[in-house]
Amino acid sequence: MSKKLTSRLEDYSKWYNDLVSKADLAEQSDVRGCMIIKPYGYAIWEKIQSELDIMFKSTGHQNAYFPMFVPKKLFEAEEKNAEGFAKECAVVTHYRLISDKNNSGKLIVDPEAKLEEELIVRPTSEAIIWSSFKKWIQSYRDLPILINQWANVVRWEMRTRLFLRTSEFLWQEGHTAHSKKEEAIKEAKLINDLYAKFAEDFMSIPVIQGIKSETERFAGAIETYCIEALMQDGKSLQAGTSHFLGQNFAKAFDVKFANQEGKLDYVWATSWGVSTRLMGALIMTHSDDNGLVLPPKLAPIQVVIIPIYKNQEQFDEVSKVAHEIKDSLSQTKISVKYDDRENFKPGYKFNEYELKGVPIRISIGPRDIKNNQVELARRDTLEKSLISKNDLSEYISKLLNEIQHNLFNKALSFRNENITEVDDFEEFKNIIKNKGGFISAHWDGSSETEEEIKKITKATIRCIPYETVGETGSCVFSGKPSKKRVLFAKSY
């Protein structure tokens, strides 16, 4: 395992790509912009899925599955949504291939097998789901409907990066229908809170919660709630969004319900999603120049044990102890791997698991056995220590917990150090150029100002935080009155 990563300082973007590849997380495929998620990367994604799924279900949501194809007529029904995604969608036009008569062994699209109506590969599923909700909803008794689906979606991105922006990606998309406006807003906020909790508790990523500006809102939404995370290069990453859709989709698909008074009204909607992009956030928040750093709660392997030995006798002796430790840790639900491969040296293994971000590495040699101890290395701090074999399980349980919190606190300090209050546009430009991070500044609320600032600095409004104090002021760009500060940043 060649350890050499490009350093973050040298080339952050190359560091990311190297890391994704060397930690065996994902790779480019032969299909433009589509990635292959390799087993180790997919194992992390499975942990993300599993924890989120528990959260969704415990708040009353049910999983279902809707077709991946959206007939063009349905796709275009909600005009803003259609407009937002039309530029980047894969279109199925034919349903058969035939042999190429001029080229033996090759196939061509059968011109006779043209679809009457083109099918769009879902970039998001509001259209197909609301055309179903129309059949499911007659009265207030049928509401709320709280659906989630785990699925693949396609957005034909021009510039792609593994996990962060790919033409096909995996995600969950929630779609809910409500009889009352307030209930739908509450749902959208509930999910945003849940996303924040997941990011902080499981991914150890501190996030800022808030709403999007009109420009950055989801196509077809009335309000988009978001969680934003700061990456180590000072760019912001949108980690999850939850949309209050008002009655837009109900109107587009004519979905009405009879309320308790028997009066017909349009249904209120939300939709929300997080995707394999979270993997990008996870990688960029914690990792270092030695490789991936994983929070214990999402690590497929939490502890790796590596034997140190010079001959078969020592190997047998060490293996016996390693298996004991493995069994004892497994009993307390810690996921442990004993790497007893004989054709790789300990140093090679050390590098491999450092690259792969395994939170705790234990090594055991004959001398350790004699002293009733093991050597333990923390991936987050790279500290090594000798630990007594007695009560090792308890020690490691606590340490995993400590690592989980340490990663969060480290990321939180970094994030907080990189929020700069700015009241002057020259300083704004200077900070964006030289420091990066979030700029907390007053904004006059207009899309024009937002657009101008973006043109000049490439920074956009990432989020209008819930928490901003109601301090009034003057827009950092236009000088017009502003009711609150918003967060600007360059973004992924």
Add this chain to the structure above:
Amino acid sequence: MSKKLTSRLEDYSKWYNDLVSKADLAEQSDVRGCMIIKPYGYAIWEKIQSELDIMFKSTGHQNAYFPMFVPKKLFEAEEKNAEGFAKECAVVTHYRLISDKNNSGKLIVDPEAKLEEELIVRPTSEAIIWSSFKKWIQSYRDLPILINQWANVVRWEMRTRLFLRTSEFLWQEGHTAHSKKEEAIKEAKLINDLYAKFAEDFMSIPVIQGIKSETERFAGAIETYCIEALMQDGKSLQAGTSHFLGQNFAKAFDVKFANQEGKLDYVWATSWGVSTRLMGALIMTHSDDNGLVLPPKLAPIQVVIIPIYKNQEQFDEVSKVAHEIKDSLSQTKISVKYDDRENFKPGYKFNEYELKGVPIRISIGPRDIKNNQVELARRDTLEKSLISKNDLSEYISKLLNEIQHNLFNKALSFRNENITEVDDFEEFKNIIKNKGGFISAHWDGSSETEEEIKKITKATIRCIPYETVGETGSCVFSGKPSKKRVLFAKSY
């Protein structure tokens, strides 16, 4: 909940469709041939997934994810596989829509956004995966590779039926690469055994294991191992297949490895899959004219509790006991629902859970409380009994187990009664027409005979069972010598 299902005798096919719809499992979508899997149906699929996933992982397989699109050039690389799927594949030709200038608010495919190379929506992923394996495999040290993916695939079927045959379906597909032929064959058989075990232990579906005839083999396989199940209408359903692919894909994608002597050789392959079709098998094996019957191990709700009451005081009294029972059952990992909806009568609820196949129904009224008992109804036998509240958890645990076995034994008896040994073609035609089921008959081994029999009777060779005794004989159709009996049937 209107209970009225078409009876199986009256119209088996309509019974199936009614059941799928009324038990809220799935429905047709607005996309030709694509289904919507509704929450209750999806919850069963999740249980299937979860159990299979455990089995795959415990036999050393890892999950990963590969792109859903296959560039045409890769698709056509393995000729037989390509030929087998070319007739029924969805083809993406464009990547953008634009506004229709002649029709405001409508979209058309942008002729400028034509892909240089068409993309096929995967009907199966050998092509895309083997083009990756090429990069992953250099030496015998890289082998075996044991990969599985949970994914959606598309086969443009002309006649579709919910779960049984849909244009898009969900499945798992395993793809493995090996250095030795024998190891690959062993893998294909292992998976077929694992599928059989899953079908019998979890789905309570008895299956016959064997291999496919050449005609029925997977396109591109050397050998296809299968499990076949008999449905109540006497038709066979292929419930899972596992393929030994030889070196076909390795040759098509030029995937060689250096063996221990340093010599280059092509890699050996398998692939295997089960799909949402299993839902169809599950429904058709156990259900009756009252609705779905679910084996307890796959039932999203194993026990439903329904309160019987006349006034608020009785409701409160009954609810207290119901919650106690629910809590006590939940503690032993039994999944329980207490249906305390006030706007539905008990009779309506009884019908609903009968339709939905919930294995055990408990009802509790004031008199039951007085007598320290509950009324318990089994979905499989429709028997009711009064059971003491003492040790109810233990009683129910045992009963769930008994129901699981009873369903299997009932299906096994039915299956065994419907395997007919036949040595005469007139009798063959007669049995197929009037009795159905499997016909165990001698076959001369030729595709021509198979084809003729199919033309005349619509029956095909479902499986050449592992277990057939080496009894020689004469082909039931041609009279030519035969080495063993094979199983014919009409099929789904």
